[in-house]
Amino acid sequence: MSIEPLMTARGRTGRAAAIRRTAEAVTSGLIRASGWVSILILAAIASFLFLNASRALQEVGLLTMLTGDSWYPTSNDAQFGFIPMMVGTAWVTVTALVTAVPLGVASAVYISEFADGRIKEVSKSIIEVMAAIPSVVYGLLGIALLVPNVKSVFGLDTGLTAFTAGLVVGIMVLPTIVSISEDALHAVPDALRQGSAALGNTRWQTVWKVVLPSASSGIFAAVMLGMGRAIGETMVVLMLAGNAGIIPGNPFESVRTMPGTIAAEMGEVVRGGLHYSVLFVTGLVLFAVTFAINLAADLVLERQRKRWSR
Numbered sequence: 001m002s003i004e005p006l007m008t009a010r011g012r013t014g015r016a017a018a019i020r021r022t023a024e025a026v027t028s029g030l031i032r033a034s035g036w037v038s039i040l041i042l043a044a045i046a047s048f049l050f051l052n053a054s055r056a057l058q059e060v061g062l063l064t065m066l067t068g069d070s071w072y073p074t075s076n077d078a079q080f081g082f083i084p085m086m087v088g089t090a091w092v093t094v095t096a097l098v099t100a101v102p103l104g105v106a107s108a109v110y111i112s113e114f115a116d117g118r119i120k121e122v123s124k125s126i127i128e129v130m131a132a133i134p135s136v137v138y139g140l141l142g143i144a145l146l147v148p149n150v151k152s153v154f155g156l157d158t159g160l161t162a163f164t165a166g167l168v169v170g171i172m173v174l175p176t177i178v179s180i181s182e183d184a185l186h187a188v189p190d191a192l193r194q195g196s197a198a199l200g201n202t203r204w205q206t207v208w209k210v211v212l213p214s215a216s217s218g219i220f221a222a223v224m225l226g227m228g229r230a231i232g233e234t235m236v237v238l239m240l241a242g243n244a245g246i247i248p249g250n251p252f253e254s255v256r257t258m259p260g261t262i263a264a265e266m267g268e269v270v271r272g273g274l275h276y277s278v279l280f281v282t283g284l285v286l287f288a289v290t291f292a293i294n295l296a297a298d299l300v301l302e303r304q305r306k307r308w309s310r
Contacts, residue, residue, distance in 0.1 A: 042291075049284040056080070056277035065281060071245040071256070073265070073275045080278045082285070084247045088162060088255030092237055095166020095251050096173055096230040101223055103170075104177030108219075111178070112185035113207050131175035139239035142168040147240065154252055160242035163251040168240060169233050173226040180225060180301075184218020185211060217300045224297035228290045234259040258282050 056065070060080055068081020111123050146167060147159035154163075188211050196206040212219070242254025243264060256264075262279050269276040 046284075046287065049280055049287055053277055053280035053284045055272075056274060056281045059274060060278065062281065065278065066285075069247060071261075073269075073278065078274070080275075082258070082282065084245050085256055085258045085261050085282070087247050088241065089231060089257040089259075091162035091248055091251045091255055092166045092169060092233075092241060092257055093227060093230045095163055096170035097223065097227060099167055099170025100173045100177055100226055100230075104174050104222070104226070105181055105219060107174070107178045108181035108185055108222075109207060109212070112182045113203070113211065127175045127178050130171075131179075135172065135233065135235040136239075138168050138172055139236045142236065142240045156252055158242060158254060160240055160254055161252050162241055162248060162255040165237045165240040165255075165257075166230075166251060168236050169230050172233065172236065173229045176229055177222045177226045180222035181215070181219045184215040184222065184301075187218065188214045217303060221297040221300040224293050224300070228293040228297070231293070232259055232286060232290050234263045238263050258286050262286075 065080050065082050066086075067083070068079060069083045070079040070081045071084050072079045107123075111120055115123060142164060146164050149159070150156065150161065150164045151159035192210050192214060193206055196210045197203075201209065237257045238260045241257060241260060243256045243260060244254035245256045245261075246253070248255045262282055265275070266279055269279065
């Protein structure tokens with residue numbers, strides 16, 4: 001038997017293995033480079049915000065802004081208190097989460113545990129379409145449908161309130177909560193479901209007692225990411241929240257949020273002025289808050305991945 005064909009086959013196998021190793025090395029390098037580029041971009045954004053906010057940090061002080069209860073940036077005795085904006089942002093975010101979390105988690109449970117193949121695919125498509133709708137469209141729908149009804153139902157002077165904005169923002173964050181929660185539920189091993197069924201639990205009991213607790217960290221991460229999305233929403237709150245720079249006592253009052261304030265006032269301030277710099281401090285605070293929330297959510301998701309990969 002000639003060994004030449006065998007040597008030729010081995011040579012081809014060796015070349016294929018070398019090409020595969022080279023491709024894997026190149027792919028790994030590109031992924032690593034992309035990660036470093038993302039980190040550099042994030043650092044550049046933080047540096048840009050800090051440099052533009054430095055004047056206000058020096059002349060007014062971060063603590064003074066965070067604890068101030070009045071926002072009069074254009075008066076002779078200018079006051080740059082963030083409390084009205086922070087409270088308004090909090091009311092919108094809480095209303096959004098109260099709206100989105102129960103509906104989002106329930107939808108994720110249905111899609112993951114009860115829907116058949118066709119309904120599951122249609123539901124996921126609808127969620128993707130919801131995520132792709134521009135926020136200004138949600139704002140227009142809120143003005144046309146929610147504002148007059150909120151005003152008449154609750155007997156308010158205006159329907160432009162934190163409650164109205166929170167309802168629409170809650171609808172907007174639904175895709176985030178549903179998608180990540182469904183992924184967390186799908187990641188729960190089928191062996192746990194089968195074991196629960198073997199013990200005599202019904203499908204609902206299995207979901208309630210086994211699947212949801214097992215996926216709780218992933219669901220928590222979904223809620224955290226939804227919260228970050230709600231805190232940073234700009235266009236809807238600018239259109240629906242009323243933009244009143246007061247400290248609201250309840251969600252049925254007009255409010256001004258931090259991102260809404262930046263969007264409303266940045267085009268009218270003097271570039272490089274104190275008011276301009278204060279708005280960058282507002283952006284820096286928002287950046288820090290949303291970064292912390294998203295980091296916490298990512299850490300929780302990573303812990304769940306490691307838990308079920310064992």
